[in-house]
Amino acid sequence: MAITLEEQKNARRKAMLLLEHMDRTEKGLNDRLRQAGFSPEAVADAMDYVKSYGYINDARYAQNYISYRMNSKSRQKILQELQQKGIDRQTALEAWEEAAETEEPDECAVLRAAVEKRYRPGSELDEKEMRRLHGYLARRGFQFGDIIHVLEELNITQKKEYSEFE
Numbered sequence: 001m002a003i004t005l006e007e008q009k010n011a012r013r014k015a016m017l018l019l020e021h022m023d024r025t026e027k028g029l030n031d032r033l034r035q036a037g038f039s040p041e042a043v044a045d046a047m048d049y050v051k052s053y054g055y056i057n058d059a060r061y062a063q064n065y066i067s068y069r070m071n072s073k074s075r076q077k078i079l080q081e082l083q084q085k086g087i088d089r090q091t092a093l094e095a096w097e098e099a100a101e102t103e104e105p106d107e108c109a110v111l112r113a114a115v116e117k118r119y120r121p122g123s124e125l126d127e128k129e130m131r132r133l134h135g136y137l138a139r140r141g142f143q144f145g146d147i148i149h150v151l152e153e154l155n156i157t158q159k160k161e162y163s164e165f166e
Contacts, residue, residue: 003041011042012049019055026051026058027086062087062095070105076141111142111150121154130158 003011011033018024018032026047033043050056062082069078075096082092099105114137119125125133133156137147151157 003039003045007039007042008045011038011046014038015046015050016055019050023061023064024056025061025086026056029056058087059091059095061085062092063099066092066095066099067103070099070103072110074107074110074141075105076143078141080141107142108146108150111137111146112154114140114142115150115154115156119154119156121156123156124159125156126159 014036015029015033018029024032029050030043030047033046034040038046047056065082065085066078069081073081079089079092079096082095083089115133118133118136133151134144134147138144
């Protein structure tokens with residue numbers, strides 16, 4: 001089915017309006033145009049139109065996304081979020097490497113801040129609290145070894161459970 005000139009103009013206009021407010025991934029813009037009710041042909045035409053002017057660029061999007069979040073989230077979490085936004089893993093990894101060259105992220109500092117937000121250095125946690133803390137940090141993409149290292153560094157330990165038979 002061929003698209004009408006009117007639908008083509010409307011789809012291009014909508015794409016430009018969406019990009020005016022914020023940078024988007026190719027997948028994100030494609031999804032928004034489809035949600036707006038445009039035909040697949042009109043969406044493809046609008047995507048080609050904005051790409052031809054360089055208004056949409058997944059590599060640039062990934063670089064901006066990473067540099068903005070690199071000091072507050074783990075590398076793994078950022079890469080996961082980019083993949084959910086439709087950026088392929090290779091593009092995300094290349095963007096990470098470029099950003100890391102200039103900004104030198106300190107993932108242990110980010111991890112330390114996440115732990116200190118919840119517990120003071122020197123805290124003693126029961127087994128349930130310790131398990132929750134490990135799970136919380138692991139879900140945010142931090143490596144198990146790094147978690148252990150930072151907890152030891154902050155002297156956050158698990159209370160010893162004593163049984164009545166000791």
